[in-house]
């Protein structure tokens with residue numbers, strides 16, 4: 001048996017649809033008919049020349065129906081609607097008719113969210129836990145004890161890129177855990193929304209005085225969560241603000257210049273060399289894929305924590321735009337083109353299998 005998969009075949013080359021073998025799930029593996037997916041900046045980074053070994057199947061998230069299970073699968077059964085973040089092998093990618101992955105990367109879709117909404121969640125929900133716990137050193141215990149108040153409840157945590165997908169999930173999750181001094185940096189049109197997600201103060205990154213405003217209003221900021229990684233418009237201002245002992249977590253890759261419809265991007269990875277950091281600033285570049293180094297997160301994050309916080313309404317999915325096209329290849333290409341042109345405060349989602 002074979003199925004269709006969308007491939008990136010070279011830097012900024014048109015995507016291609018190819019047939020690949022469909023493996024049978026074994027052990028704790030599940031085969032999912034992918035119905036919805038999203039195109040993430042990660043897909044654009046790969047398609048435009050970073051992080052990819054071509055040819056490369058696109059998509060690290062999947063939303064669909066379980067169609068076959070291995071003999072050690074315990075929680076899921078054929079017919080379940082599931083969503084997850086999957087990334088280990090090309091078989092697990094979302095931009096193809098079927099994904100075959102381990103059960104622990106999948107959760108049942110809660111009754112209060114739709115499939116396209118589910119497509120906005122897994123990658124960036126996972127990223128928040130992986131950034132906050134190891135890179136910022138802040139606890140997010142699960143289950144959250146009754147009346148839990150974190151030690152750093154009043155410490156300022158600056159979310160640069162609050163209206164990005166990661167930023168919106170970070171605000172909601174940190175707020176749920178009782179971090180009460182969340183400073184969000186995003187464009188002004190999203191400020192009211194960011195306050196509903198937990199931001200206590202908002203700033204506009206297009207304001208040329210943003211650094212002096214933050215220095216004047218907030219003073220020392222112990223924690224910086226850079227959801228953008230733009231050398232000129234997030235990292236350099238953060239480097240002006242960060243002092244001895246502060247933690248700075250930057251989502252990789254570092255973007256020296258972003259992809260545009262006419263220009264290839266320039267990326268980097270060395271977070272210590274990218275700016276003139278003050279002595280004693282603790283800077284970490286975040287690669288989400290390492291989250292499985294934490295045994296508890298590996299076991300619980302996707303099957304249990306993610307659906308529980310969605311079902312409880314603690315975390316709301318991102319706003320989204322449905323990308324249309326006559327077939328899966330055209331939808332994938334259109335989503336990539338739209339992302340290259342720039343998005344604001346929304347995820348780009350599209351139908352994979354024509355069911």
Ligand SMILES: NC(=O)c1ccc[n+]([C@@H]2O[C@H](COP(=O)([O-])OP(=O)(O)OC[C@H]3O[C@@H](n4cnc5c(N)ncnc54)[C@H](OP(=O)(O)O)[C@@H]3O)[C@@H](O)[C@H]2O)c1
Nearest residue numbers: 041161163164165166186187233251252286287288344345
């Ligand atoms: N390394 C990892 O493991 C990992 C994991 C997940 C994500 N990431 C990376 O994290 C980045 C964000 O991903 P995402 O899915 O959250 O992106 P996204 O939702 O597509 O981000 C779009 C938003 O970025 C905001 N933005 C752009 N430039 C900004 C700036 N200079 N300052 C503040 N906000 C800015 C825009 O805000 P406004 O609309 O307010 O203008 C826009 O709404 C991507 O580069 C992605 O690859 C890395």
